[in-house]
Amino acid sequence: MLSYTPGDSLAHRLDPRTKLLAQAAFAAAAFVYTTPRGLAGFTLVAAVFLAAGRLSPVDAIRGYLPALPFLVAGPVVSVVEIRPWSVGVDPGAATGPVLASYRVLLVLAVSAVYLHTTPVRESRAAIQRLVPGRPGRLLGVGVALVFRFLPLLRADLRRVRDASAARVGGEQGLRDRMTVVAAAGIRRALGRADQLALALRARCFAWNPTLPELRFGRADAVGLAVTAGLVGVAVVGVVPV
Amino acid sequence: MATETETVELVGEEVAGNVARAALFAALTGAFAYVSFPNPVSPVPVSLQVLGVFLAGIFLGPVWGGASLTFYLAAGAAGAPVFAGGSAGLGPLAGSTAGFLWSYPIAAALVGAVVHGFDGLADPEAVRTVRLVTAMVAGTAVIYALGTVGFAVVQDVGLVEAFVVSAVAFVPVEAVKIAAAVGIVRSDAAAAA
Numbered sequence: 001m002l003s004y005t006p007g008d009s010l011a012h013r014l015d016p017r018t019k020l021l022a023q024a025a026f027a028a029a030a031f032v033y034t035t036p037r038g039l040a041g042f043t044l045v046a047a048v049f050l051a052a053g054r055l056s057p058v059d060a061i062r063g064y065l066p067a068l069p070f071l072v073a074g075p076v077v078s079v080v081e082i083r084p085w086s087v088g089v090d091p092g093a094a095t096g097p098v099l100a101s102y103r104v105l106l107v108l109a110v111s112a113v114y115l116h117t118t119p120v121r122e123s124r125a126a127i128q129r130l131v132p133g134r135p136g137r138l139l140g141v142g143v144a145l146v147f148r149f150l151p152l153l154r155a156d157l158r159r160v161r162d163a164s165a166a167r168v169g170g171e172q173g174l175r176d177r178m179t180v181v182a183a184a185g186i187r188r189a190l191g192r193a194d195q196l197a198l199a200l201r202a203r204c205f206a207w208n209p210t211l212p213e214l215r216f217g218r219a220d221a222v223g224l225a226v227t228a229g230l231v232g233v234a235v236v237g238v239v240p241v
Numbered sequence: 242m243a244t245e246t247e248t249v250e251l252v253g254e255e256v257a258g259n260v261a262r263a264a265l266f267a268a269l270t271g272a273f274a275y276v277s278f279p280n281p282v283s284p285v286p287v288s289l290q291v292l293g294v295f296l297a298g299i300f301l302g303p304v305w306g307g308a309s310l311t312f313y314l315a316a317g318a319a320g321a322p323v324f325a326g327g328s329a330g331l332g333p334l335a336g337s338t339a340g341f342l343w344s345y346p347i348a349a350a351l352v353g354a355v356v357h358g359f360d361g362l363a364d365p366e367a368v369r370t371v372r373l374v375t376a377m378v379a380g381t382a383v384i385y386a387l388g389t390v391g392f393a394v395v396q397d398v399g400l401v402e403a404f405v406v407s408a409v410a411f412v413p414v415e416a417v418k419i420a421a422a423v424g425i426v427r428s429d430a431a432a433a434a
Binding site for chain 1: 248249250251252254257258260261262263264265266267268269271272273275276278279292296300308309311312313315316319320321322323325326327328330331332335336337338395397398405406414417418421422424425428
């Protein structure tokens with residue numbers, strides 16, 4: 001699984017806002033130019049991003065193993081052609097879907113660099129600053145709380161499943177097994193939410209929290225120039241000149 | 242540190258409680274991504290994520306149910322391993338299953354709106370089963386419609402192919418999840434709400 005790894009690479013030193021914007025710009029540009037030549041160029045850009053975070057492509061893609069079957073399935077189903085009385089195979093039809101799958105792979109690799117180089121605190125601060133006003137503040141708090149409570153709820157659910165398995169729960173029907181796990185999950189989640197709300201109030205939960213300082217540095221000028229370049233490429237591709 | 246020291250503007254009690262619940266339901270939906278059951282109609286196992294979407298709508302209502310799944314997407318984008326198979330990052334939000342992910346806040350808000358309407362929250366236990374089921378069927382339709390269109394656009398395949406790959410194996414199990422959600426609402430878990 002991909003998670004933040006401390007380091008001093010160029011990507012580690014970039015402001016998280018630069019990295020978020022660069023990823024979005026990269027995805028937009030890759031979606032606009034899904035051609036062999038375009039994707040060859042974006043492969044180079046993705047390689048530069050990976051090098052900037054000192055992350056190997058293998059490790060990057062390993063973080064997205066669950067997505068890979070879909071990337072293979074897209075081209076495979078497009079090759080099969082079902083006619084009224086027979087099933088045909090048309091390899092030519094796979095060209096578009098193969099390019100589309102490769103483009104998704106590049107987008108995933110680039111987002112892996114972000115996960116590898118950005119601590120949660122900075123992500124939260126970036127989200128809160130990118131989304132203006134109270135919605136941004138609520139989103140920041142919500143994101144931080146999800147990070148905090150995910151491991152606890154996962155452990156809760158694991159205990160419920162172990163307990164259920166120990167009592168031959170595996171032999172129950174699918175609906176009953178889902179109900180047991182989810183009902184226990186809901187109980188724990190609501191219980192924890194009540195405690196959390198009380199704790200938030202007791203600690204003067206405010207609209208203006210203390211966030212880590214974010215500052216654009218010299219490296220960000222380069223990062224933002226690359227981002228602007230990608231946005232420009234995407235816009236030129238969409239708007240006929 | 243960027244500290245604001247001049248005024249401290251406290252968040253109201255009601256909002257604090259709702260934020261806590263929305264965040265916990267978002268985390269629960271993420272934890273559900275790790276709980277997989279064998280699929281009776283396919284070798285691909287099913288996770289409980291969509292059940293999290295239904296329950297957020299049912300227990301939190303249209304506004305905070307939608308907010309909860311927005312927290313889920315934002316936390317996933319920021320790196321919390323809450324998407325299918327424990328993946329994270331902005332990538333999945335532009336990947337093959339992006340349509341499914343973006344549909345979650347909309348589906349949760351829709352389920353909440355059908356169950357509660359827009360003037361205050363009803364007690365989920367007091368809501369008739371027909372209404373609960375209608376809400377979740379509508380939510381399922383939104384999730385699979387957007388999911389299929391998303392898959393077709395991102396993978397550059399036709400809508401039929403997209404439906405075959407990304408939805409056919411999972412739609413029948415949604416009926417089981419809807420039944421499970423009704424069971425949960427009628428169980429003592431709802432009493433805590």
